[in-house]
Amino acid sequence: MKSNKRHSSEVWFTKLLVPVLAAGSLSMPASVLAADDGTINIGFISPRTGPLASFGKTDGFILEQARIALADGMTIQGKHYKVNILDRDSQSDPARAGQLAKELINQGVDLMLAVSTPEVINPVADASEAAEVPMLSTVMPWEAWYYGRGAKPGEPSPFKWTYHFGFGAGEFYKTYMSQWDLLETNKRVGVMYPNDADGNAIRGALVPRFKEAGYTVIDPGAYETGTTDFSSQIATFKAEKVEIINTFPIPPDFAAFWRQSAQQGLHRQVKIIQVAKTGLFPADIEVLGSLGPKIASAAYWHKSFPYSSSLTGQNGTQLADLWEKESGEQWTQQLGATLSLLDAGTEALKRATDPNSREAVRDAIATLNTTTIGGKVDFTSGPVPNVSPGPIIGAQWVKGTGKHQLDYVITENVTDPNVPVTHPLLQYNR
Template identity: 70%
Template sequence: MTNNLIETNINAASLTRRSFMAATAAGSAALALGGRAAFAADDTLKIGFISPRTGPLGGFGETDGYVLELARKALAAGLKAGGKTWKVEILDRDTQSDPSRAGQLAKDLINNQAIDLMLAVSTPETINPVADACEAAGVPCLSTVMPWEAWYFGRGAKPGAPSPFKWTYHFGFGVGEFLKTYISQWNLIETNKKVGVMYPNDADGNAIRANLAPALSKAGFTIVDPGAYETGTTDFSSQIALFRQEGVEIFNSFPIPPDFAAFWRQAAQQGLIQQIKICQVAKTGLFPSDIEALGDLGVNLASAAYWHKAFPYKSSLTGVSGPELADGYEAASGKQWTQQLGASLSLIDAGFDALKAASDAKSKEAVAKALSTLKTTTIAGKVDFTSGPVANVSPGPIIGTQWVKAPAGSKFALDYVVTEHATDPNVPVDAKLIAYNG
């Protein structure tokens, strides 16, 4: 993208708290109205952006208002693609953490807004119904932030068979990355290698149980699995009793925040956490608000990051670095940075790189073809659809992390530190993993 079209080195901190709050409060409705009225269809690219900004999964979308404001600022002068300068409208929608609503929003953007490209981010509950709607309608769709196996096989693809998808593409971590990260992370502390797992009966949990648990067993860990639990479970006494009886010293789960909070408080009351040396939580352990809500029980929880401000990459659309993105968000919002900042921006980076690479950004077939061969570097690292484990997928890193008490004088209660980097050695390790108990 040429310098006369956008300013490629936007300082994220330049967004004021007022503009951040205004962008968030205004919501997608006003933006959509502006998109319908402002530009002629033949010179405007309409981009759908669907994420969970409220509800149980709202932590995933909490920072999206800021990221979208950065993107809109970068695109204010248009997008040069295929020898033409296009005006751009990003129509963002909140799923309210409801899969049915996600599908309905996607269909509305496709049928009533005539979008040219769909971007969907965070969890199968958001991404899969959106991707299915796009596949059915012949609209190119790019997504990130869920295990790719839950996206690919969870939507009907079969191992060893050709990809059934023509229009939908996904990048980011998979079971292979979790395996490398967990082995690297768990070997940092001496344990009996007994792992208590609690995987929910959902797309994430089922993909992880079928693929990660057997691989961990082959790597020398003993898996203690009480079976799938239903989202919304309030009594975890039977699981806790089994974990205590088996003497597990590592705990791993992929829960939504309310489920983990209920489990972990009960685990404290019933004496389980005293024997846990590593508590490795995915999905819930991603954001400071979820960890802070646990009080002292949240300190030293291990997590994993699909983006961290220490990632040494810059946004291909806005030019911001990781520290600039994190610091800018904190200055604008007054809240602690989260890994979702870089993830959502990486999706926008990759989506607009595909539009620029397409022979005709207004042709859905051309954009889908550009996605299928996309090779680029976003703020979250490499995206490469030419060498994935299966067609339509580009794998990405997941980095071992931990929530620790912030030093005296910090604005926030917790620090989020990098403890290992097996899936992307370019990310610097800045802390030693601390045992949860021990």
């Protein structure tokens, strides 16, 4: 268990008071009276480099926004705290993510945050759980987080310290059914899921429901991440006359698959190419050139979401516009997703009876019910303990009509009707 910290203000006060007394003055600077009662350390781990770097590309910018908002610290239960965010790059390596989490734990973080994909989140969550450190995460299917870490359906949660919010297979299913119904197809869907936490969780959760909804599912089997030749999958999809493809690859794998699909003629029979985990960011699609427009996606955040950040006060448009102004690059959905994690994390700290008590922070997360820039986070009524579900909104990449090569448009909103639909779904092979 974590021992109580000595307040940093004690040392600071002593260092300041000695020279004041030595100068023969009994007057005390006003700043002494405003000394911090303590320090809150927040650990933050994300993939800033490596094959998952597109997820972490905007994190430095978001952390800057958070640090600006926290520059004056936080007042909690009548006490004032300085706030440090200790951010680390997992380099898209699960082993490194786990090691970084242990290092931050040894440095005494009060709250651990991790964002984007099982390769980052799950090892950080496991390290935090083992060390009894409160942890919060987002941006991966919650089933891959919950069951992928050893929880069993129908059994009590094995997790006491780690919590996750965001979309799950149920949201994907609702969104895909809503999106695919926008076009007439033969309802033959080819699924291409990798042999990883995301792929295995999605295969188990989605494929049976696709079949129940009247779709014929063609599954050539799990492939290994890093595969460079998808000829066998492409041949199977062509022979089976699939008109919908659903896949959850990392960006380099999808680029290889879809280029080979074009070379071998599969793209000419596909009406909907529905991607997740990749296709989330402009660079993922731009790299495909003429093959990119009309790829369907799903947004866990969009700048048109009608919510504001509880930490910075920014709405989606303000956040996206500031990013584009400062970076010169197109906004991405990770902006709001990462900020929503910081929104939820800082809100939990505010509600804790003692932000330096791991038990108090954990209990505040467990009862958290708040609204972030990404929408509602509610751990009091999740589908399973330790989980708060979130929306995933049907979207599509289309040729840009303004300053960007591509526009990211909303085509359906079944999982959050507050999000406005802005564009009809376009058929890929037309």
